[in-house]
Amino acid sequence: MPTNGGDVVEIGVGEQCGNVVDIDLGEQWRPLRPGKLTASTGAVAGWGTDEKAIISIMGHRNAVQRKLIRQAYEEIYQEDLIKRLESELSGHFEKAVFRWVLDPADRDAVLANVAMKQSKVDYHVIIELSCIYSPEELLAVKRAYQARFKHSMEEDLASHTSGDLGKALGIYRYDGDEIDARLAKSEANVLHNAIKEKVFNHEEVIRIVSTRSKAQLMATFNRYKDKYDTAITKHLVDDPSDQYLAAVRTSIRCINDPKKYYEKVIRNALNKPGTDEDALTRVIVTRAEKDLKEIKELYYKRNSVSLDHAVAKETSGDYEAFLLTLLGKED
């Protein structure tokens, strides 16, 4: 981690010798010690691409360090490291590294854009943004999206999808702890009617789930449990024929227990014949610096096998090595 004054920043170590670099990063930074190199520059430039070096370096760096590496690379080679990686790497490995190297908000913006461009829009990504990310995190993603794509995320999503899901992303939820108990009661009833009794009141359900604050929704779910003796999630039955409720179910799961939700996404991604690399990459890369550790624990509890083991079994090559590196990161 970069520190103030005094300390030397070692961005990377490596066996191969690339260029010796003295990077002046402003007054707070002493130049890198000669001999300790930004080996990622060596790993890519001039020696053919050393995927192992890329994995070992990038995989172990946090967001701030990755940014510094990108800047350093640009200064030395006058090109964007990302562009270079895109041309040198391929496939799932490339995608994973590319995602990892981006700033978190930028990454999420890219993932959202990819999700909405699929012929069958991947709603999970959108729902995760709307229900798991904090309102401030979502705002950062929106800004990054506008900077990158010169459109608002909402307008792109709305023009690629129909229905209410896109609109949910526009909502800037209240982020505090205040709740209205009376409201929680009445809205628990509305949800119960829709889910259990199948009394369709689409608008009201969407309204509640997409506009209420997380705290209010948790209070509502608690109220639901008190009144109906069952957790709302237990009443959510996966019915593939019911498209409309699928988004609602996912939203409720995301709000109720995000880590459990992510464990399920990973489990499904690994169990799918052929493995859903996109989903696997997405969860591992976006949660690596957040709650991946807990998701791993949940995975082990649920499946009696470690996530590392499962990933090693279902993936291979550089892609596997990179994922395992991310999984092995200790913050």
Add this chain to the structure above:
Amino acid sequence: MAGSHEVDTLTKAFSGFGVDEKTLISILGKWHPDQTKTFRKGTQFFIQDERLFERWGAVVLWTMHPWERDARLIKDALIDGPKSYNVVVEIGCTRSSEELLGARRAYHSLYDRSIEEDVASSVTGVERKLFVALVSSYRYEGPKVNEETAKSEAKTLCNAVKNAAKKNPMEEEEVVRILSTRSKLHLKSVFKHYKEMCGKDIEEDVAPHLSLKHTVQCLSTPQTYFVKVLDEAINPDADENTKEGLTRVIVTRADVDMKAIKEEYHKQNGITLIEKIEHMANGNFKDFLLTLLARGE
């Protein structure tokens, strides 16, 4: 009997942006109820000063940070109901993306809820989807516009208008999508193509649906909308609610586009806004409004 000297002193006590409580107390405290009644009736001034200091009077609104101001205005508009729906549209459409975001943050702090959830739960009529979408917007504000998309969206709007008898355009998903997510620059292009394709200004075509008309106006030619609000507020027959428009428009637009609004007012009415206010407002309230109108000159 209240001496004219006391009346003068009282007048002074109420002038400016504060009240000289000591003087107030010493004079009014001594007065017989009939004297105070005569005083109230005798001077236009109390009523006008109420408009300075009452809840969303000019000074109070002006003193607030714009974000807090907008948050409170929306809250009140939602409480007032349909007669104030134009305020929801006004704030959703005439503020910049960051200003609207700021208002949403201020609303969280003030009311422990989001504007979106309150609009969604209090607006129950045909306007609901449109309103929620407008207050949720975080529009791109850059220069990039896709003309092909603008043309195709103009066509979509044309069709929705043609179909108005069967379905209220305000409830059309595509209409809401276009009006609430596209950048204002893009919409200018859409409306331009609309006129070429449909023959009329979209404003005219959607006129029967008031909220839609306000939306379109606020997004493309806000000064037209604001002049209308001023006209209705200045009308002597206006109700209290409508009268508030005068203060609101002048305070909220003083540092934004007042110049354009004044020009439009003059164009529409043949007399300048300043002249009109000189003519029909009184006392400190008048002075305050004129001071705001003179800003940036």
